[in-house]
Every structure is written in C-alpha cells, then in structure tokens.
Amino acid sequence: MTPALEVVDLVKHFGAVRAVDGVTLTVATGEVVGLVGESGSGKSTLGRCVTRLEQLTDGTVRINGTDISRLGRRRLRPLRRDFNIVFQDPASSLNPRMTVAEIVGEPLRLHRIGSRAERARRVDTVLDQVGLRPEVGRRYPHELSGGQRQRVSLARALSAGPSLLVADEPTSALDVSVQAAVLNLIGRLQSELGFACLFITHDLAAVEFLAQRVAVMYLGQLVEVADRASLFRAPRHPYTQALLSAAPVPDPARQRSRRRIVLSGEVPSPVSPPSGCRFHPRCPVATEVCAREVPELRPVGPAGELVACHLVADDGTGPRLAEAV
Amino acid sequence: MSEPGTAWATARRSTVGGPLLEVADLSVRFRTEDGPVLAADQVSFTVADREVLALVGESGCGKSVTAMALTRLLPSNALITGSVRLGDRSLLDLPEARMRDVRGRDVAYVFQEPMTSLNPVLTVGKQLGEVLRRHQAMRGRTADRRATELLELVGIPLPSRRLKEYPHQLSGGMRQRVMIAMAVACQPRLLVADEPTTALDVTVQAGILDVLRDLRTEIGTAVLLITHDLGVVADLADRVVVMYAGRTIEEAGTEALFARHSHPYTRGLLEAVPDPERRAGGIREIPGRVPTLRSSPDECTFADRCQRADSLCRARRPELLPGPAGHPVRCVHPLPLPEVSR
Numbered sequence: 001m002t003p004a005l006e007v008v009d010l011v012k013h014f015g016a017v018r019a020v021d022g023v024t025l026t027v028a029t030g031e032v033v034g035l036v037g038e039s040g041s042g043k044s045t046l047g048r049c050v051t052r053l054e055q056l057t058d059g060t061v062r063i064n065g066t067d068i069s070r071l072g073r074r075r076l077r078p079l080r081r082d083f084n085i086v087f088q089d090p091a092s093s094l095n096p097r098m099t100v101a102e103i104v105g106e107p108l109r110l111h112r113i114g115s116r117a118e119r120a121r122r123v124d125t126v127l128d129q130v131g132l133r134p135e136v137g138r139r140y141p142h143e144l145s146g147g148q149r150q151r152v153s154l155a156r157a158l159s160a161g162p163s164l165l166v167a168d169e170p171t172s173a174l175d176v177s178v179q180a181a182v183l184n185l186i187g188r189l190q191s192e193l194g195f196a197c198l199f200i201t202h203d204l205a206a207v208e209f210l211a212q213r214v215a216v217m218y219l220g221q222l223v224e225v226a227d228r229a230s231l232f233r234a235p236r237h238p239y240t241q242a243l244l245s246a247a248p249v250p251d252p253a254r255q256r257s258r259r260r261i262v263l264s265g266e267v268p269s270p271v272s273p274p275s276g277c278r279f280h281p282r283c284p285v286a287t288e289v290c291a292r293e294v295p296e297l298r299p300v301g302p303a304g305e306l307v308a309c310h311l312v313a314d315d316g317t318g319p320r321l322a323e324a325v
Numbered sequence: 326m327s328e329p330g331t332a333w334a335t336a337r338r339s340t341v342g343g344p345l346l347e348v349a350d351l352s353v354r355f356r357t358e359d360g361p362v363l364a365a366d367q368v369s370f371t372v373a374d375r376e377v378l379a380l381v382g383e384s385g386c387g388k389s390v391t392a393m394a395l396t397r398l399l400p401s402n403a404l405i406t407g408s409v410r411l412g413d414r415s416l417l418d419l420p421e422a423r424m425r426d427v428r429g430r431d432v433a434y435v436f437q438e439p440m441t442s443l444n445p446v447l448t449v450g451k452q453l454g455e456v457l458r459r460h461q462a463m464r465g466r467t468a469d470r471r472a473t474e475l476l477e478l479v480g481i482p483l484p485s486r487r488l489k490e491y492p493h494q495l496s497g498g499m500r501q502r503v504m505i506a507m508a509v510a511c512q513p514r515l516l517v518a519d520e521p522t523t524a525l526d527v528t529v530q531a532g533i534l535d536v537l538r539d540l541r542t543e544i545g546t547a548v549l550l551i552t553h554d555l556g557v558v559a560d561l562a563d564r565v566v567v568m569y570a571g572r573t574i575e576e577a578g579t580e581a582l583f584a585r586h587s588h589p590y591t592r593g594l595l596e597a598v599p600d601p602e603r604r605a606g607g608i609r610e611i612p613g614r615v616p617t618l619r620s621s622p623d624e625c626t627f628a629d630r631c632q633r634a635d636s637l638c639r640a641r642r643p644e645l646l647p648g649p650a651g652h653p654v655r656c657v658h659p660l661p662l663p664e665v666s667r
Contacts, residue, residue, distance in 0.1 A: 176383060202527065205599040246530065248554070250598050267526075
C-alpha cells in the first residue's frame with residue numbers, strides 16, 4: 001500500500017547550515033510516527049520541508065504517492081488539501097483579525113469545498129470534534145486560552161480532511177494539564193478520523209503515549225527508527241540511550257535510582273558537523289572507526305529496527321550504556 | 326579568597342537556629358487596568374539550610390510571583406504583605422539599599438532564559454568579575470582565579486578561555502551554567518532557581534540538575550526551585566509546595582507527595598503526565614481552567630474543577646491542615662491514603 005508520507009534522502013541547507021542532511025522516512029496510512037530530537041536536530045525543518053513550507057535542497061517528498069518535492073506554488077495548492085501542519089505556538093499562527101469560524105473555514109474556502117452553508121456546517125462539526133462549542137466560532141483568537149487556541153489550530157488543520165497531519169511541538173507551549181487534554185485530543189481524532197501523523201516533539205513521554213513508531217534525529221540525520229515499544233524498552237543507538245536516560249521521570253524512587261548517561265559537550269554546529277558518525281565526539285563508547293566512517297541507517301535484529309551505529313551488530317546487539325528505564 | 330568555600334560557608338551558618346528562610350502569610354496583589362489581581366494569597370513555607378524546596382504549579386498559580394516577592398523584585402504596582410525572614414533579617418522591612426546587598430550576596434536568582442539576564446556586550450569574565458568586585462571586593466588576579474574556579478564548579482570545560490567569550494558565543498546550556506556561576510559567586514545562602522532548565526534540551530538539563538545538586542555539597546547553598554516539571558521535582562527536591570490559584574494547597578516531602586498526595590489537584594497534576602501504561606484510557610485531564618482572582622474567595626478555589634467538590638467546599642475557605650498522610654493539605658475532602666497492600 002502506498003504510504004501517506006514518503007521522504008527519501010531529504011536535504012535542506014540554509015546557506016552553510018546543514019539543517020537536514022539526508023533523511024529517509026515513511027509514515028504509513030493512518031500511522032503515527034514520532035520524530036524526536038533536541039533543538040538543532042533539524043526535526044522542525046524536516047516538518048516544514050515535508051509540508052513544503054520550505055524549498056528542498058535535495059531529495060524527494062511523496063504524499064500518497066504524489067511527488068510534491070519540486071512542484072510550484074500553483075500546482076501545489078490543490079494538493080495541500082491532503083496535508084497540513086500545526087505549530088507549537090497557536091497564538092502566532094492564528095490570524096488575530098479572523099474569527100475562529102473564519103480561521104477553521106479558511107482551508108475549505110481556499111479549496112472551494114462545498115457551498116457556503118455546507119462550509120458553515122462543516123466548521124461546526126470540526127469545532128465539535130476538537131471539543132469547542134459552536135459559539136466559540138464567533139470569537140477571536142485573543143479571547144481564547146492557550147489550550148483553546150491549539151484546538152482551533154487543530155480544527156483548521158483538519159477541516160479539509162487531510163490524510164496527513166504534521167504536528168510540530170503542538171503541546172510544548174502549554175501547561176501540563178492542558179497538554180494532557182491536547183494529547184488526548186490528537187490521539188482521539190487520529191483514531192476516529194484515521195489520518196497519518198508525523199508528530200514532532202522533544203517530549204519523550206508524549207511520543208511514548210501517542211506514536212506507533214519513533215524516529216530519533218541528531219544533527220540533521222536519523223540515528224534510529226523503531227516501533228515504540230522496542231525503542232523505549234531497548235534503545236539501540238547510544239544517543240537514543242542517552243536521551244532516554246536524561247529525561248527525568250516523575251517518580252522520585254525510580255528517578256533517583258536511575259543511571260543517567262551524561263554526555264560530554266553539547267550538540268556541535270550543523271555548519272561543520274563532525275566526520276564519520278556525527279555523534280562520535282560525544283559518544284561514550286565511540287571507537288576509531290566512528291570518527292572515520294559514516295554509519296549507514298540499516299535494519300538490525302529480528303524485527304529489522306533501523307540503526308545508524310557501527311557498534312550495533314546485525315543481530316541487534318550492541319553497547320548498553322545503562323539500563324534506560 | 327584562599328580558604329576552601331565549604332569551611333567558609335559552614336562558619337557563616339553556625340549562628341542559625343531556625344529555618345534559613347521563613348515566609349509567612351505572603352500575599353501579592355497587582356494593581357492593573359482591569360482592577361486588582363490577587364497573585365499570591367497568604368503563602369507560608371520555610372526553607373532549611375541546604376534544603377531543596379520546590380514550588381510547583383501551572384502558569385498563573387503564583388509560584389514565580391512568590392519567589393520574586395521574597396526579594397522584592399516585583400514592579401511597583403505590586404502590593405506585598407506578610408513577612409519574609411532570611412536568617413535574622415526581615416526582608417520586607419529592609420531599606421532598598423540594604424536589600425541590594427542581600428540580593429546577590431545572601432540570595433541569588435537564576436532565571437529561565439539566561440540570554441536575557443546576561444549583558445550581551447560584556448565578556449563572561451567581566452560580568453563575573455563585576456559580581457566579585459561589588460559583593461566581595463575581589464580584584465585583579467584573585468578575581469580571575471575565583472572566576473575560573475566558579476566556571477569549573479558549574480562544569481564548564483576550558484574555563485579560562487570561556488572567560489574571554491561573549492554570551493552569544495555560548496550555547497544555551499553553557500549560558501545557564503554561567504548564570505549559575507554568577508549567582509553562586511558570593512556563596513549565597515539561598516539560590517532561587519526559577520524554571521532553570523525549562524528552556525533547555527533534556528541532555529543539557531541533566532547536566533544543570535547535577536550542578537544544582539552539587540551546589541549543596543560544594544558550597545552549602547539551599548535552593549528554592551520554581552518549576553512545573555514533576556520529573557525535575559522528582560530528581561532534585563527534598564520537599565514540595567504545590568500551589569494553585571495563588572494558594573498553597575499541599576506541602577510534603579518529595580517521596581510522600583508522589584506516593585501519598587492528598588489534594589485532588591495534586592493528583593490531577595501527577596496524572597496529567599502521559600503514562601504509556603494507561604495509554605488505552607488516555608491521559609486523565611483536569612477539566613476547566615485556573616481562575617484569575619480579584620480577591621481571596623471564601624471557598625476552595627479548585628472546587629469548580631474538582632470531582633469531589635460539594636457544598637462544604639464552597640461554604641468556607643479550607644485551611645491548610647495535616648491530612649490523611651500526615652502532611653498539610655488544603656482540602657475538606659482529601660484523598661484517602663492508598664492501600665499499602667503491595
């Protein structure tokens with residue numbers, strides 16, 4: 001079956017900055033893939049390239065089999081009905097001069113979907129789906145709370161019925177209890193409406209909650225792609241292990257008995273990434289080959305999880321830095 | 326300074342009998358165009374020597390306002406009442422000039438965003454040197470040596486090179502380490518850390534948490550940690566004060582708070598963190614939103630969002646009293662203790 005999203009060897013450079021440097025990833029129809037990484041990993045840039053908010057430097061993006069990588073604005077417009085994106089900060093991504101109903105109805109208008117009356121009904125339906133009462137449609141973004149605004153963003157992204165939603169840190173600017181509500185909402189909408197989702201975040205708990213598969217990004221490249229359970233139970237790449245061990249768990253007994261893998265240094269500049277494996281200068285188990293040769297993202301172990309590490313053997317065994325909870 | 330920091334710090338603390346910091350009935354009201362806003366409502370707590378106390382809650386709960394009121398860092402439209410004692414001094418009664426000496430020397434701050442707190446046109450060395458000169462009358466080579474030591478203390482590699490650099494040349498994690506180095510330059514008795522790792526990546530956060538933990542053993546500083554992140558609380562705090570709508574609603578040792586919390590809001594906060602074990606049922610949500618208070622209502626401020634609420638909760642303002650688990654909770658229907666049959 002044709003995947004909802006197919007990214008092949010995607011490259012995006014901003015001048016000398018190699019933000020995304022050769023990423024290959026698919027999201028199946030109706031699948032939620034979590035894309036995890038720290039700041040500067042290129043995960044948001046990847047999301048913007050996938051939705052063609054950025055021009056690609058190289059590589060291919062296919063949505064439901066259609067190559068959109070090099071389409072011009074006019075050819076792209078009708079296809080945009082099929083994919084959309086929500087951002088971290090709903091306050092700055094919603095037009096303050098439009099009412100909520102106008103915002104949510106905008107994709108329908110742009111794509112000339114339905115009559116005016118049908119569009120109004122559709123807006124009410126979508127508002128209801130995201131848990132907002134119809135009268136909220138008459139309000140303006142500034143009259144809403146952060147959580148309500150993120151619901152409006154979701155309603156706008158979903159009103160034209162896309163088959164792919166890119167969600168870029170949709171809960172990061174929200175309070176804990178509001179985050180919970182928005183995560184629940186995305187999970188519920190996804191299972192009801194069946195869209196595929198590329199869920200971009202630095203929040204490991206959110207990914208573990210929502211995603212079926214997880215891709216880990218470091219300095220413009222993927223280092224590991226695996227299904228959720230195996231990635232969180234047995235992360236293979238040393239960076240994934242360090243990342244999981246660094247995120248504190250809200251349980252004092254467990255948190256204080258965990259062994260944290262403290263990485264030396266910080267993420268190097270994407271202007272001049274390290275030779276060989278990009279993680280090698282910070283990797284506690286790096287060997288001489290790691291500095292010399294670029295590791296390929298290749299399937300390992302019986303389930304064929306993808307790992308880009310010289311030290312992980314074909315059967316999936318490799319360095320275990322600590323027991324990652 | 327030639328003597329080791331720990332000996333110096335211990336000597337300075339030997340006079341202390343009671344808690345290091347004692348906050349009693351601290352209220353903060355803001356005059357705004359839309360009328361008064363009550364941001365902190367009779368907040369009381371203590372911090373002991375070398376203790377890490379976490380003030381926890383969501384935005385608008387009053388945790389940052391409380392922390393800033395302690396050292397009178399709030400703007401002039403803030404009306405502060407109550408009392409704040411640091412050692413034997415009453416901070417709210419000090420003249421501003423004396424207060425300036427207290428800030429930096431006895432109490433220091435670390436904020437969420439280090440870039441806005443550092444001066445972009447001065448090198449790290451100049452800024453650290455200024456703190457050492459102003460509060461400790463250190464100059465020249467002595468100050469340079471101390472600055473290098475401080476950067477080492479907060480885990481900055483190649484400290485003598487970093488001293489010559491400007492803030493924009495440092496990464497976010499390095500800047501936050503510099504901020505902590507400046508804050509602890511005078512070996513303050515209390516460090517107020519307001520969301521110190523919120524703007525940082527997890528692998529960087531891990532290092533900063535280690536630095537904050539080590540401060541206690543290295544220089545004997547107590548930490549008032551303001552955070553919304555329960556993972557950070559679990560990692561670092563000895564005790565926790567949970568705030569909601571300006572009020573303290575529960576106060577407990579960290580272990581007890583996670584295992585035997587009594588307030589429905591505390592449970593709500595803890596359950597709002599996604600847990601894959603509960604994936605099927607979704608994350609438990611707290612319905613509604615935090616109220617903005619004009620005055621202190623004579624009822625539980627969480628009642629409108631609470632499943633356990635009844636007329637009793639709205640009849641009067643609940644007191645902060647020892648609950649089923651023995652620690653203080655502001656709730657007339659506290660949660661029963663979990664069964665220990667495990």
